[in-house]
Amino acid sequence: MKEVDLPLNDVLKKLIEAFCQINSVANPVGKGRSDFTIDILKAAEDVLKERSSKAMKALALQIKGSFNKLRKVIQDCSTYIEELDPQLKENGSLVEALIEFEKTWEKGKQFLTNEKLLKVFHSFSLEMEKLEETNDDIKEKIRSMDVEVFLMIPCLAVLRSLEENDTEVYSLCGTNKNLWHRGDFIKLKEVYENEKKKCNAYQLLETAILKGEVNDKVIKLLNDIKQMAVILQRSSPNDWNSFVEIILVN
Numbered sequence: 001m002k003e004v005d006l007p008l009n010d011v012l013k014k015l016i017e018a019f020c021q022i023n024s025v026a027n028p029v030g031k032g033r034s035d036f037t038i039d040i041l042k043a044a045e046d047v048l049k050e051r052s053s054k055a056m057k058a059l060a061l062q063i064k065g066s067f068n069k070l071r072k073v074i075q076d077c078s079t080y081i082e083e084l085d086p087q088l089k090e091n092g093s094l095v096e097a098l099i100e101f102e103k104t105w106e107k108g109k110q111f112l113t114n115e116k117l118l119k120v121f122h123s124f125s126l127e128m129e130k131l132e133e134t135n136d137d138i139k140e141k142i143r144s145m146d147v148e149v150f151l152m153i154p155c156l157a158v159l160r161s162l163e164e165n166d167t168e169v170y171s172l173c174g175t176n177k178n179l180w181h182r183g184d185f186i187k188l189k190e191v192y193e194n195e196k197k198k199c200n201a202y203q204l205l206e207t208a209i210l211k212g213e214v215n216d217k218v219i220k221l222l223n224d225i226k227q228m229a230v231i232l233q234r235s236s237p238n239d240w241n242s243f244v245e246i247i248l249v250n
Contacts, residue, residue: 013038019070023098026088030102040105041067043112055125055249059111062104070097107246110239116171117243124157124169125247131210138210142248153244154229155209161185162192162225163202172232172239184231188224195221 020034044060052060073093077084089095111121132139141149157169167185195201199217208214208222233240 009038012041015071016041016067019067019074019101022074022088022094023102026091026094027098027102028089028095029099031106033102033106036105036109039113040108043118044108047112053122053125053129055129055247056112056122058249059104059107059246063108063112066097066100066104070101073097107242110242111246114171116168120168120171121243121247123166124160125249127156127160128153128247135210145248149248150244151229152209153247154232154240155225156206157232158188158225158228159202159205159209162189165189170232172236172243184228188228191221191224 016036016038020036023030024032024034040063044063047056047060048064077091077094084091111117128142132142138149140146141152161167161169170185192201195218199215201218201221204215204218205222205225208218209225214222
């Protein structure tokens with residue numbers, strides 16, 4: 001029977017399916033996920049072609065890098081197939097590559113193939129990048145992973161959403177815990193708009209969040225923002241932690 005050359009996309013799909021099958025039985029550290037598709041690889045390639053933030057490009061490179069590393073490891077295995085442990089999870093180099101593959105592709109599936117989360121990732125990572133470029137103190141805190149950064153980021157996310165009337169960041173809370181539908185955001189937005197009529201609320205709040213210099217005019221509003229930030233962090237902590245990890249590019 002004559003072999004038929006498959007289109008590149010079909011070859012990649014089959015290869016990724018094979019990687020997923022191997023990951024499901026040979027990754028003792030991860031979740032053994034087998035639901036990754038070529039869409040993740042395509043999304044990473046799109047990010048690298050477009051004008052994207054450093055964080056987005058870093059994630060895209062990690063996705064492609066882990067894919068190529070796993071492919072290379074499996075290619076190498078073919079040269080010493082007799083020495084390969086039939087219990088695949090006992091092969092160190094393979095397991096290491098699978099762990100990296102699952103970790104990066106899991107983030108790609110979550111943040112690059114979901115339209116809402118992609119929008120959040122794009123806009124907020126650009127904002128953090130701008131902060132680093134214009135504020136040496138913030139840049140150093142991010143570089144050293146200062147604990148203040150992990151308190152600052154959710155507060156900035158809430159403040160930005162109030163200023164731009166953009167609730168996409170709350171998609172990180174999960175569809176059943178969306179703060180917009182609970183009405184919490186609407187109430188806070190009303191308070192924020194009232195304060196803007198009295199003072200330069202955004203600038204005062206941003207200064208308080210970034211530098212700890214709190215003006216009495218916005219202290220109550222700042223506390224409300226901090227409470228909302230805590231909800232944002234705790235509603236879906238795994239999603240939030242993944243989000244923070246990938247935007248903090250050193």
